[in-house]
Amino acid sequence: MKGGAGYAGGARRVAMATAVVVALLVLGVALDQGLLGRAGSATRGWVSGVRAGAPSSAAPTGAGASPVSPAPSPTTTAPALDVPAAPRIVADHLTFGAPRKAETAAYAARHYGTRTSRLRPTMIVLHYSESDTYSSVRSLFEADLPNRGEEPGTCAHFVVDQDGTIHELVPPTLVCRHTVGLNHVAIGIEFVQSSRGHDPRWATQQVLARRAQAAAGVALVEHLQRRFAISDDKVIGHAMANQANEFRDLEGWRNDHVDWQAPEVGAFRRLLTQAP
Known part of the structure; x- marks a missing residue:
């Protein structure tokens, strides 16, 4: 039956086309989320003009985030003498x-x-x-x-x-x-x-x-x-x-x-x- 076989073939083609469209939509969403994630990471790397990786007083938050130790302050040399502010x-x-x-x-x-x-x-x-x-x-x-x-x-x-x-x-x-x-x-x-x-x-x-x-x-x-x-x-x-x-x-x-x-x-x- 030519007519029945043609209909069945057409249905399969429609089903395949639908599957391809769905796959492309899923892939597009995944790609979009990935790009947004990378863009978000890049944005978080610059805060008020501070380069990513620069020491910050605020520790990162979120799962898997590692605390960042602040840069050590320069060593302060104490005065060699205990000098009174006002001499007697x-x-x-x-x-x-x-x-x-x-x-x-x-x-x-x-x-x-x-x-x-x-x-x-x-x-x-x-x-x-x-x-x-x-x-x-x-x-x-x-x-x-x-x-x-x-x-x-x-x-x-x-x-x-x-x-x-x-x-x-x-x-x-x-x-x-x-x-x-x-x-x-x-x-x-x-x-x-x-x-x-x-x-x-x-x-x-x-x-x-x-x-x-x-x-x-x-x-x-x-x-x-x-x-x-x-x-x-x-x-x-x-x-x-x-x-x-x-x-x-x-x-x-x-x-x-x-x-x-x-x-x-x-x-x-x-x-x-x-x-x-």
Whole structure:
């Protein structure tokens, strides 16, 4: 029966065609889901412009997700010294009345061309005392004895004792004779320490190794830096004075002192950087 066989063949063709269409639809859905999945993964790889795989503080969620550890933070080096935020300063002023101020003004006129005992500090000079007691240092400065044949006598604004006590002998707004060529611009700080016949650098290293004294010195210097806007590079040693840009002496005097040389001043400045 030609007619029956033709109908049966047509039915099979329709069934096959229908199966092919269904298969294609299923394949299309699968392909679409796969593409969307890949697109979703790519989108999740960039969040607010952050590249995929970059460290994130948010851990991934979902089945099979592995927690991502945050990148380690840089190691923080603790300050080498426990430096107080504000130093305790003990006022123990030298006799610095009208006679000594007049001597100081005359000295400033001869050496700097400015007849005044007033100081507007822009530098700090570090010294050590060549004595192992605060009392002997103070007695020398109080005596106001001529030095190099000239008055006034030598002095320092501050003395830092070995136990960390900070003594103010002269207000830092008065000129004090401690460094040839820089007395008109610099605050002088003495650290109680004798070289005891050793190399001058040895004496300064003793100061740096004595934690209480070194910490007090750092705290004092930072306090003065804040008060007078003095930068770290303007904190120098007595041995460095002749090379300072601010050095000036109309009489042609030069420093011959070797206390606080550049390597130890560099170590002291690093402590300033580390201080909170």
